[in-house]
Amino acid sequence: MSKTDNSEDACPLPIGQYDKIVMAHGGGGQLTQSLIDKLMLAEFDNPALNEKNDSAVLAINNERMAFTTDSYVVKPLFFPGGDIGKLAVCGTLNDLAMSGARPLFLSCGLIIEEGFAIDSLQKIIHSMSRQAKAAGVNIVTGDTKVVEKGKGDGLYINTSGIGVLDTAMNISPSMLQHDDVVIINGDIGRHGIAIMAQREGFKLEQALESDCADLSGLVKLLLDGGIDIHCMRDLTRGGLATALIEISTAANKQIMLDETAIAIADPVRSVCEVLGLDPYYVANEGRFISVLPSAQAAQALAIMHAHPLGKKAVVIGKVDKGSQSMVTIKNRIGTTRILQLLSGSQLPRIC
Amino acid sequence: MCLAIPGKIISISGEDIYTRTGDVSFSGLMTTVSLALVPEAKENDYVIVHAGFAINLLDEEEALATLASLDDLKSAQE
Amino acid sequence: MKYIDEFRHQQHVELLATAIRNACTRPWTIMELCGGQTHAIMKYGIDQLLPNDITLIHGPGCPVCVTPLQAIDKAIGIAALGDVIFCTFGDMLRVPGSTKDLMTVKAEGGDVRTVYSPLEAVTLAQQHPDKQVVFFAIGFETTMPTTAMSVYQAQQMGLKNFKLLVSHVRVPPAMEAILSSAENKVQGFLAAGNVCVVMGYQEYLPIAEKYQVPIVVTGFEPVDILQGILRCITQLEQSQVTVENQYARAVQTSGNTTAQQMINRVFKPVTRSWRGLGDIAMSGFELSADYTDFDAENAFQIAHINTQEHQECLSGKVLQGIIKPSQCPEFASRCTPESPLGATMVSAEGACAAYYTYRRQQSITENNSQ
Numbered sequence: 001m002s003k004t005d006n007s008e009d010a011c012p013l014p015i016g017q018y019d020k021i022v023m024a025h026g027g028g029g030q031l032t033q034s035l036i037d038k039l040m041l042a043e044f045d046n047p048a049l050n051e052k053n054d055s056a057v058l059a060i061n062n063e064r065m066a067f068t069t070d071s072y073v074v075k076p077l078f079f080p081g082g083d084i085g086k087l088a089v090c091g092t093l094n095d096l097a098m099s100g101a102r103p104l105f106l107s108c109g110l111i112i113e114e115g116f117a118i119d120s121l122q123k124i125i126h127s128m129s130r131q132a133k134a135a136g137v138n139i140v141t142g143d144t145k146v147v148e149k150g151k152g153d154g155l156y157i158n159t160s161g162i163g164v165l166d167t168a169m170n171i172s173p174s175m176l177q178h179d180d181v182v183i184i185n186g187d188i189g190r191h192g193i194a195i196m197a198q199r200e201g202f203k204l205e206q207a208l209e210s211d212c213a214d215l216s217g218l219v220k221l222l223l224d225g226g227i228d229i230h231c232m233r234d235l236t237r238g239g240l241a242t243a244l245i246e247i248s249t250a251a252n253k254q255i256m257l258d259e260t261a262i263a264i265a266d267p268v269r270s271v272c273e274v275l276g277l278d279p280y281y282v283a284n285e286g287r288f289i290s291v292l293p294s295a296q297a298a299q300a301l302a303i304m305h306a307h308p309l310g311k312k313a314v315v316i317g318k319v320d321k322g323s324q325s326m327v328t329i330k331n332r333i334g335t336t337r338i339l340q341l342l343s344g345s346q347l348p349r350i351c
Numbered sequence: 352m353c354l355a356i357p358g359k360i361i362s363i364s365g366e367d368i369y370t371r372t373g374d375v376s377f378s379g380l381m382t383t384v385s386l387a388l389v390p391e392a393k394e395n396d397y398v399i400v401h402a403g404f405a406i407n408l409l410d411e412e413e414a415l416a417t418l419a420s421l422d423d424l425k426s427a428q429e
Numbered sequence: 430m431k432y433i434d435e436f437r438h439q440q441h442v443e444l445l446a447t448a449i450r451n452a453c454t455r456p457w458t459i460m461e462l463c464g465g466q467t468h469a470i471m472k473y474g475i476d477q478l479l480p481n482d483i484t485l486i487h488g489p490g491c492p493v494c495v496t497p498l499q500a501i502d503k504a505i506g507i508a509a510l511g512d513v514i515f516c517t518f519g520d521m522l523r524v525p526g527s528t529k530d531l532m533t534v535k536a537e538g539g540d541v542r543t544v545y546s547p548l549e550a551v552t553l554a555q556q557h558p559d560k561q562v563v564f565f566a567i568g569f570e571t572t573m574p575t576t577a578m579s580v581y582q583a584q585q586m587g588l589k590n591f592k593l594l595v596s597h598v599r600v601p602p603a604m605e606a607i608l609s610s611a612e613n614k615v616q617g618f619l620a621a622g623n624v625c626v627v628m629g630y631q632e633y634l635p636i637a638e639k640y641q642v643p644i645v646v647t648g649f650e651p652v653d654i655l656q657g658i659l660r661c662i663t664q665l666e667q668s669q670v671t672v673e674n675q676y677a678r679a680v681q682t683s684g685n686t687t688a689q690q691m692i693n694r695v696f697k698p699v700t701r702s703w704r705g706l707g708d709i710a711m712s713g714f715e716l717s718a719d720y721t722d723f724d725a726e727n728a729f730q731i732a733h734i735n736t737q738e739h740q741e742c743l744s745g746k747v748l749q750g751i752i753k754p755s756q757c758p759e760f761a762s763r764c765t766p767e768s769p770l771g772a773t774m775v776s777a778e779g780a781c782a783a784y785y786t787y788r789r790q791q792s793i794t795e796n797n798s799q
Contacts (some may be wrong), residue, residue: 202381202382206379270380274377333473335478337472349354350518353463353569353624369582413678
C-alpha cells in the first residue's frame with residue numbers, strides 16, 4: 001500500500017450541479033425534483049403550482065376546476081397491455097382524478113417523426129379514442145407536428161386535461177392526519193417490468209401486462225361513497241416509494257409501510273431480483289394510493305373491492321405521529337428501513 | 352460486488368462448450384444465459400447467474416444442509 | 430424464488446439473531462467486503478438485529494467506491510470520442526470523475542450505453558463494424574471471468590472493433606492492505622461470497638493465519654449474512670482462527686477452475702490503485718500479451734487527463750474502518766448525498782451514505798419517543 005499519506009485519498013469534485021440535462025433528470029427522483037423546484041417553480045411561482053399536486057386545482061367563476069398536463073415518451077410504443085395512446089389518456093385522466101376531479105376534456109398534442117408508419121399512428125389514435133370514450137371524456141383540441149427523421153423517436157404525445165370538482169373536499173398532502181391509513185388498489189411494478197421485459201427480450205412464463213388503466217371511475221366510487229379522502233397520488237415513474245416520499249415531504253408527516261402487505265407479482269419479483277431493481281421504485285400506470293381516516297378503512301376497501309381495478313385493494317401503511325417527513329418500511333424480517341428518493345432512474349446493477 | 356441469482360436450466364442450446372447457452376428459469380422469468388464457464392452443467396441443474404453468465408452450479412444438497420443447520424440451532428435454543 | 434426465499438424467512442432470521450446475541454460477550458469489529466452484502470445489510474436492516482457490541486464496517490467492496498479516479502476519467506475521455514460506443518454496467522453511470530460523470534458524457538452526445546452483460550457489448554461490436562465498441566471492465570473476481578470469456582469470444586469471432594477498458598481488482602490484497610495498516614480495527618471478515626464462487630477460498634487461509642483473523646465466506650441473503658456473522662463471532666469468542674464456508678451451496682474450496690483458467694488466459698495481475706486506499710500491489714489486472722489488441726488504453730489517444738483530487742474527503746479511512754463517517758469534519762455539512770464530496774457518499778451502498786440515512790432515522794426515532 002502506498003506510504004505517501006493522503007495522496008490517494010482521491011475524491012471527485014462534487015457533482016451537485018449538472019450544466020446539461022442528463023437522463024436522470026427525467027427519472028422522477030431527486031434530480032427531477034431539484035430541477036422543478038429550482039427552475040420551474042422558482043420562475044413560474046404561484047400558489048396553485050407550488051402545491052405540486054398531480055393536477056392544479058383552480059377556482060374559476062365559483063367552480064373549482066382541476067387542470068393537468070403530461071407528456072408521454074415511452075419506448076416501445078406498443079407494449080403488453082397497451083400502447084402510448086392508452087397511456088396518454090389514462091395518465092392524464094388519473095392525474096385529474098387524484099385531486100378528486102371528474103375528468104371532462106382532454107387535449108392531444110402529437111410530435112411525430114418523419115417516416116412513422118401511418119397504420120401505427122392509426123392504432124394509437126384509435127386507442128386514445130377508445131379510452132377517452134370509455135371514460136366519457138372528449139378530446140376537444142389538439143395539435144400535430146412532424147419533425148425530421150432522427151429527431152423524434154417515433155412519436156411523443158402530450159395530453160392536458162380539465163376536470164371539475166364536484167366535492168368541496170381539499171384533497172392534498174396538507175390534509176394528512178396521524179393514524180390515517182394508506183391504501184393501494186393492487187400490486188406494484190407491472191408497468192415498468194412489462195416494458196423492461198419486452199425491451200430486454202425476457203420471456204415470462206406468466207404473461208405480464210402493463211397495469212395501465214383509467215382510475216377515475218374507481219376514485220368516483222370512493223368519493224360518492226362518502227370516503228373522506230385526505231390525499232391521493234397515482235404511482236407513475238419512480239414507483240410507490242417516490243409517490244409516498246413526495247406526499248410525506250409535502251405534508252411533513254411520517255409514513256410507515258408494512259412490506260408484508262405490499263403485493264408483488266412473481267414475474268415482477270423475478271425480473272427485479274435478476275436485474276437488481278427495487279420494485280418499490282418501478283413504474284406503475286394503474287395504481288394509486290389514497291390516504292384516508294382509519295375509521296373509514298373498512299368501508300373504503302369494501303367499495304374498492306367491488307370495482308375491477310380495486311379487487312386487490314389493501315391497507316399498506318399508516319401516517320405516523322411526528323412532523324418530520326420520512327417514509328419507512330417494516331421489512332418481512334421485522335427490521336425497518338428508510339426509503340429515499342433515488343437521484344435519477346433506477347438502473348440495472350451488478351453490484 | 353456481485354449480484355448473482357440462482358436459476359434452473361430448462362434447456363441447453365449449442366455443442367461448443369464456449370458458446371453454448373441455457374434457457375434458465377428464475378421463478379417465472381426465463382432468460383438465455385451463457386454456460387461457457389460451466390461446461391459440466393446439464394438440464395435441470397441449478398446455476399448461479401451473474402452478468403449474463405452461469406458462474407457456477409448451485410449444490411442443492413448443500414443448500415438444504417445450510418437450512419437444516421438452522422434446525423440444530425433451534426434445538427439448541429429450546 | 431427457490432434458493433432465495435428460504436434464506437429470507439423471518440423465523441430463521443430471528444433464530445440467528447438470538448444466537449448471535451447469546452454468543453457475543455464483548456465488543457467485536459467485523460468487516461464485510463462486498464457491496465452486495467452491504468446492500469443486503471442496509472436493505473434488510475441487519476445491523477438492527479445485532480447487539481451493540483458488534484460493529485459492522487462496510488469495507489471497500491463496491492466498484493462505485495473503489496474504481497480509481499483516473500480510470501473514471503479515462504472512461505469519460507474514451508466515451509466522449511466520436512465513433513465510440515461506450516458500454517458500462519449501470520452502477521458506474523453517475524460515479525463522478527474529476528469534472529463530470531458518464532451520464533454527462535451521454536448528455537453531451539457521447540454514445541454511452543448501459544449493459545447487463547459484457548456479451549451485449551460484443552454483440553454491439555458485431556452489429557456496428559464501423560464503430561469502436563468499448564466495454565468498461567470493472568468489478569472483482571466474480572465479474573472477471575465474464576469479461577474474459579467475452580474477450581475470448583470476440584477473438585474467436587475475429588472482431589477488431591471490440592475493446593476493454595480494464596479496471597478489475599482482486600479482493601485478497603485489499604484485505605491484506607487493510608489488515609496490515611497500523612490503524613486497523615477489523616477483527617474478523619465476511620468474505621465476498623460470489624468472489625469465492627469463482628476463486629474458491631484457499632487464498633484466504635494464509636491471510637487468516639498471518640493476521641490471526643477469522644474469515645467466513647458468506648452469501649447475500651439475510652440468513653447468510655447473519656449466519657456468517659454468527660460463525661465469525663463464535664470463532665472470535667473462542668479465539669479460533671480459521672476460514673469457514675457459510676455459502677457452501679455456491680462455493681467449493683477451489684472454486685470454478687474453468688472460470689479461473691479463463692481469467693489467467695486473458696488477464697495478468699498488476700499493481701492497481703484503489704480509490705481512497707492508494708496503490709495495492711498485484712491487486713489489479715490488465716490484459717495479457719495475447720489480448721493486448723483488445724486493450725482500450727492502447728487503442729485510444731486520450732488527451733492528458735488532469736486528475737483532480739480533493740484533500741477533504743476521508744473516504745479512504747472510512748473504507749478501512751479507521752474512522753466512522755461521522756468523524757469526518759465534512760460529514761453531513763459540506764458532504765451529503767445531494768452534494769457528495771466522495772464516492773462513499775454518492776453510492777447508495779457507500780458507508781457514508783448508509784451512515785447518513787441511519788443517523789437520520791436514529792434522530793427521528795429519538796424525537797418521536799420524547
